[in-house]
Amino acid sequence: MKVSYHGHSVVKIETNEKVILIDPFITGNELTDLKAEEENPDVILLTHGHNDHVGDTVEIAKRSGALVVAVAELATYMGFRGVENVHPMSIGGAYEFDFGRVKFTQAFHGSSFTEEENKRIVYTGMPGGILFTAEGKTIYHLGDTALFSDMKLIGEYNDIDLAFVPIGDNFTMGPEDAKIAVEWIGATTSVPIHYNTFPPIKQNPKVFIDSLSDGKGKLLEAGQVIEL
Numbered sequence: 690m691k692v693s694y695h696g697h698s699v700v701k702i703e704t705n706e707k708v709i710l711i712d713p714f715i716t717g718n719e720l721t722d723l724k725a726e727e728e729n730p731d732v733i734l735l736t737h738g739h740n741d742h743v744g745d746t747v748e749i750a751k752r753s754g755a756l757v758v759a760v761a762e763l764a765t766y767m768g769f770r771g772v773e774n775v776h777p778m779s780i781g782g783a784y785e786f787d788f789g790r791v792k793f794t795q796a797f798h799g800s801s802f803t804e805e806e807n808k809r810i811v812y813t814g815m816p817g818g819i820l821f822t823a824e825g826k827t828i829y830h831l832g833d834t835a836l837f838s839d840m841k842l843i844g845e846y847n848d849i850d851l852a853f854v855p856i857g858d859n860f861t862m863g864p865e866d867a868k869i870a871v872e873w874i875g876a877t878t879s880v881p882i883h884y885n886t887f888p889p890i891k892q893n894p895k896v897f898i899d900s901l902s903d904g905k906g907k908l909l910e911a912g913q914v915i916e917l
Contacts, residue, residue, distance in 0.1 A: 690702065690826055691914050693914040694912075695911050695912065696718050698853070700828075700830055702823075704788065709789075710733050712743075714745070716744065731755055731756065732756045732758065732788055733757045736819055737799075737832055747767065750772045755774065757772050758786075758791055761777035762813050762814030764777035779814075780815050789821055794819070794829075797834050797835040798860075799816060818830060818832045826850045830853045831853060831870070834855065836862050836870055852871070852874050854867050854879050854881055856881040858890060859889040864892060872902075878906070879905055880908070881898070894908050
């Protein structure tokens with residue numbers, strides 16, 4: 690399995706048979722190496738409905754036919770936007786797909802899509818994190834979240850190989866809280882995400898990595914790959 694980071698919170702997972710994109714915010718993301726028109730995933734997983742996470746989902750899914758998996762309200766909204774292949778879930782629920790197992794964890798954040806053209810904010814259900822398991826490996830994408838104590842339980846009940854942890858502060862955990870999250874989750878490797886895309890979330894990820902126990906953190910530039 691190959692797992693790559695592509696700026697902000699964009700993660701791509703390549704198993705032996707499928708390509709999965711998480712939170713494909715590509716257009717307007719100056720830190721990504723991807724081009725939306727070139728992405729043809731089999732699956733798109735969404736942590737929540739904010740524009741900088743939904744990103745290019747509608748356009749990519751319409752073109753590629755990708756299955757979009759999201760919390761029920763967001764999945765329904767994607768259907769309203771013309772995405773035909775959706776699978777709704779809810780926090781705490783898991784489902785065994787042909788490409789792997791998806792379980793939504795809680796996250797403490799908001800979830801809505803801003804329709805700029807209509808000056809309207811659309812509620813899209815609860816935000817979540819995603820536990821994805823395939824080929825004997827488990828990846829935890831925390832989504833956007835504050836620190837919360839149930840991260841300890843998530844770490845205790847799951848053997849997590851790779852975690853993607855927001856560190857940007859302002860909208861999510863900052864580096865200090867993210868360090869605690871990494872300790873509680875206990876993943877073999879943790880990668881910082883959701884930083885430096887916008888002025889309010891400017892951070893030095895190297896400082897965060899250096900604050901972790903030796904070998905626990907890994908800094909990925911856009912396009913870099915971890916093999917599990």
